[in-house]
Amino acid sequence: MSTILEIKNLHKDFGSLNILNSINVTIEEGDFLVLVGPSGCGKSTLLNCIAGLEPITSGAITIDGRDMTTVSPKDRDIAMVFQSYALYPTMTVGQNITFGMKVRGIEKNEREEKLLKVAKQLQIESLLNRRPGQLSGGQRQRVAMGRALVRDPKLFLFDEPLSNLDAKLRVEMRTEIKKLHQNLNASMVYVTHDQIEAMTLATKIVVMKGGIVQQIGTPSEIYNRPSNLFVADFMGSPAMNLIPAKVANNGKGTKFTIARSRGEPLMLFDDNITKLPENVVLGLRPEDIGDAKLRKGDKLQISTCSVDVVEPAGADTYVLINLGGKEVTARLQAETAAQTGMEMAFTFNMDKVSYFDAQTGQRLN
C-alpha cells in the first residue's frame, strides 16, 4: 500500500476570508475518504483544491508521490463526478464519456473499446446514443460515473454526487458506489453533507466545520469516540445525547449528578475515570440508553425516568426523556411497553459514554 494523496498544511483564503485552515490529510491506496460537514464548512472547496480547480494559498498537495500543488487539473491523474453531473448537453452519452480521451488524442479504436467496457460495467450500453436531456437522474449519474471510470485515474473525486437523486435511488446508488469501490480497489475522495452516506461509504472520515478539520478517523472511531461536541452532535441519527452533569469524586471513581425538572437528580457512576473538571457533558448514543427489563449486561446502571414522548419508528421505538434540561432520546425495542407519562426504568451503558468539557467542548476520555 502506498500513499495516494497527501495534503500538508493546506490554507485557502478568499480575499481576507479564511476558507480552509491547516488541513492535513493522508490517504492510502484503496481508501475511501469522505469529507463531511455542514454546508459552508469548506469541504467542497477542499475537493476543488485537490482537483486543482481552485488555487491554494499555502501548503502542498501530493498525489501518488508527485507534488501537484501547482499542476493543472488535467495533469493530476484524477477524475471527478459533480453534483449536477455536468454532462455536456449537446453530446451523446458515448461522446460525453469519450470526450476526455478525444481531447488527449487517444486513437478511436481504443476509445471505443474503453467506452464499451465502461458502459457494460455500468449497464448503460443501451443509452450510448442518447443525449443527457433524454436520461433520468439515475442514468445521468451513471454516465457521470462512466466518464470518471473511463479515465482509470489514480484518484476519484466525488462532489455530493447523490444529493440530486430521490431517497430510494440515493440508497441504491450508494450501494453501487460502494460495490464499485470494492471491485476496483480505487482510491476515492467523496464530499457529502449526509452523515449516513459518510458512515456507510467511508473507510476514513474527515469531519469539517468552518474550514477546520474537527476529527479524522474510521467510521467507528468517529461514531464511538467523537473528539468534540460538534462531531458528537453531527454524526449519528438520531444525534448523540449530550447531557450536562456535575462531577464529584467519591473515592474509587466519579459520580455524575444530572439535574431533572421533577424529582431527585439522576446519579450515574464511572469507576474508570477520575480527574474530570467540575462541569462536563455526558455523551450517550440513543442505543446506549435502553429498557431495563429487556437489556442485560454487566456495566449497566439502572434508573427510573419519566417518559415524555414515544416515537415508534418501525424497527425501534424512540423514547424521549428529560434529563439535565435536555430532551434525551433512548432507543428501545419496537415492542416496548413505554407510554407517554409513565415512570420507567432505563439502563445507561457507561462503557460507551463520552465525556466532553462543558467549556471547550473537547473530549475528555
Add this chain to the structure above:
Amino acid sequence: MTKLNSKYADSGYIQKLILRSLLFLLLGIFAVYYLMPLFIMVTTSLKSLEEIRTGSLIDLPREVTFTAWKTAWSGACTGIQCEGLRPFFWNSVLLAVPAVFISTLIGALNGYVIAQWRFKGANLIFSLMLFGCFIPFQVVLLPMARVLGIINLAGSISGLVFVHVIYGIGFTTLFFRNYYVSIPVELVKAAKIDGANFFRIFISIFLPLSLPIIVVTVIWQFTQIWNDFLFGVSFSEAGTQPVTVALNNIVNSTTGVKEYNVDMAAAIIAALPTLLVYVVAGKYFIRGLTAGSVKG
C-alpha cells in the same frame, strides 16, 4: 335543470364567439394598417410612371411592369453615377456579413469569459461594455472619424466594418453573457479535468449550445448594420457607400420627373435582406428555443 344549464352554456358560447370575432376584427385592422404602406410600395413599384400620374394611389396596377425594378437595381442615378443600387447593395453585403460574423464571435468569446471564467474585475468590465450599448451614435461620430483616419481605414468598407464591430460588441457580449451565465460552472470544471483548454471548451461545449443565442445576435446585428445610415453616410466615400445611403441618394437626386415607382422598388430592394433574415432565421430561432435544453 339540464335545460337551464344548456341555455347558460349557449349564451356563454355566443358571448365567446362575439368576443373572439371582435378580437380578430381588431387584429385584422391592425394588420391592414401595418401592411398598407407595403402594399402601396409594391403596387407602385409595379406601375408605369404614366399610370402613377393618372391613377389613384391605392389602385392595383392595370399593367404589371418590372422596368422600375430593373432601373432601381442597375440604372437609377445616385448623383452623377447611374448604376442603380447594385454596387451599393454589394457594398452592404461586404460590410454586413463580416461585421455580423466578427461582432458575434467576439461577443460569444466575451460572454464566455465573463460568465464562465470569472476573473477579477469581470463585473466591472461587463458594466462598462453595457454602458457602451447606451452611447448614442452621434457621440462617437467625430472621435471615430479621427480614429479611422489614424489607422488608415477612413472611407473604406473595412473601416465601416470596424466601426460596426466596435459598436456591436456591447450588445453581442450582453446577449452571450446572459445566455452563458445560466449554464452551470461545473461544465467548465468537468471539461478542465477532461483535459480541454480554454478554446477547446468554448468550441466543443459552449458553441454547440449557443444556436438560439447566435440566431438572436445575428438577427439583431444584421438588422442594425444593414439598416444603419448615419455611420454609412459619415464614414464612406463615393465608391464605398452602403445601400441605405445609395437609396437616399436615388430618392433625393432625381432631376426632372420624380420616379416614384423606381424609388419604391429601390426601397424594397434595400429592405429585402433584413426581411429575409427574419423569415429564415426566425424559424431557427423558435426551433432553437424549444429544442435546446441547456439544463440537460
